[in-house]
Amino acid sequence: MKAVRRYGLRLRRKKYRLRAMRKSRELLGVADRTDQIKPSDVLCFVTLRNERIRLKYFLSYYRDRGVSHFFFVDNDSTDGTREYLAEQPDCSVWTTEGSYKRSRFGIDWVNHLLSTYAHGHWSLVVDPDEFLVYPFCDSRPIPALADWLDASSIKSFGAMILDMYPKGAITAQPYRDGQNPFEIACWFDSGNYTIERNWQFANLWIQGGPRARLFFGDKPKRAPALNKIPLVKWQRHYTFTSSTHMLLPRGLNLVYDEWGGEKTSGVLLHAKFLDTFTIKAAEELSRKQHYANSHEYQAYHDGLKDDPNFWCKWSERYINWRQLEILGLMSKGNWA
Template identity: 40%
Template sequence: MTHTPIWSVTNGHIDRQSFLKKAWCRSLNIVKARVRIWLHARDVSPVRLRPGLKTARHVVVMLVYNEARRMPFLLRYYRAMGFEHFVILDNKSTDGLQEKLAAEPDVSLFFTKGSFKNARYGTDWINHVLSKYCAGKWILHIDADEFLVFPHCDRQGISWLTSYMEEKRQPSLQCLMLDMYSDRKIRENICAIGEDPASICPFFDETGYVTYYDPLNETLAIKGGVRGRVYFPDNLWKGPALNKTPLVRWQRHYAYLKSAHELWPASVNGGAPVPGVPHGVLLHFKFLSDLTEKLAAEAIRQQHTNEYDAYSQNGRLAENGHGFMSPRSRKYDGWRSLQAAGLLDGADRLAPETHSAPDEAQPGSGARATRLAPTPP
């Protein structure tokens, strides 16, 4: 089956009056963002700053709440990919996260107080830490259930990718957040500590995405997929945004405006999609067995967006598992299965035969371990 690459769609248009109005609003938003970052900086305090953070070139940055179970595999996965350091902001976890991370020499830990929601769902905290500690570094801003996949990542590490991006003056990597699921009930998707989540939830929707290029923000908006199909079937545009720009060569004046979905300045958001230019995929493992527990906790904390209401209201449909599997479902089998579905691009330009990286960007012995394993047949 031949699929139209999702990164080749260019259907954006905006009239002059609307453009000027939105440009003015965006200018106000960045001013407000700067003020909020300054105000909420006092909510963030370092618990443990490791010396390796100063010299690290590639840093994973995440804000977490009760994600201790996910940490062992996540750390192993990104270490094998070549990330030298992890910056973790803990938003008042109660599952022993801080104690479990205490022995990790490449993890710098921060504690955040205050309201996650009032800090623009943690974005103000993330911006503060990035600008103070990560300027000049390649940062990967993700959630604990997201795993980066890019062309040839089974053979090449992150330095291979960023050396290419530096050579081409590409300051960021725009990605599709791809929801992964199983053919079982959600409560049966039990992922043991340290286990590869792709062995539990190996399916994704290969079609059913809608896109719109926003010329003002210079980004490709993407919605749909399994969450759109199951939870927002009447209007995919009401569903969650699936476009993210997680990998960025960070500069002190940069700022995330809408989580990892939108950045300032707009030029960092990826621009109009060009076929062949490398893009990535974030494999997103929301639908593991702990989702029910997270929804129950959220009902008490009330710190997330209204999107969480849709999961609760449609819980019965998701619980039986049959609401997820469809003719659009495809089993994940490494990055090539994403390329075949038109969801991943740039394989030719990143091929080892065509891209000569400097010595420090050559893959190490752990490069092959970066692949999430599909479920054995």
């Protein structure tokens, strides 16, 4: 890469860091338990709004897998999310009335918290509806993965978003507080993804899945990106550039092998398509706080009017991580 372009990326990284610092003024502390954090802890960072019903299962899922401390940025929730989180013994909570869109979809706030608290920690950045599945996740906790990545001198861990959906109309089975969402949304598309390389940031750009199949059949370019890098051994000078799809410095985006081998990777099971989604889509559309003028939500809204069925006879029913590995949606790499 030309020195000029490399310098351009450096400036961009600096710009995002400054931006995060500026946007941090919008954050108001609610609960600060960061003094509990020990040097080898795995941390988790979440931005959310009105997700109270999901939190019980979300927290228990990641606690069981060895996450030690949670950081939440609450974007002006009205359903008790903030109060619930503030009571948790392992959560630190900030709240903000600032614009989700103008904080680049929450990533400025998270970048700020990361640079303040995550230096030297393996940090997981996810949404409340994303559940990380990685090789051996049924027998080894995330700190085992983190230790192995450290020993292999790997600094970031990639995972693809896998949209999960129920069979039948998504409003048919209501989601209960504390329930495993994949009891309802247990189906997924196993092999209709397209991958392209983004040469500027060296990351892959993945699209496809049920959303592309149902909502973006005639405008595939606009289908949402499914590539994510949720787990990073954070250093102060790192920064997420666009959601958790990519980072700077761009070497962190090389979570794939270019010479035919497979690197170790995971999947983020995406529990978006539950009955809660129709309400969310309507609300998000009216708030116009999402990416590219919320065209994604516009498409959902149009598609959701007749309560669609994502399921088709080729849908796969989720069993475990080994199934995903056999299907080629993730890989053990050389972690055995």
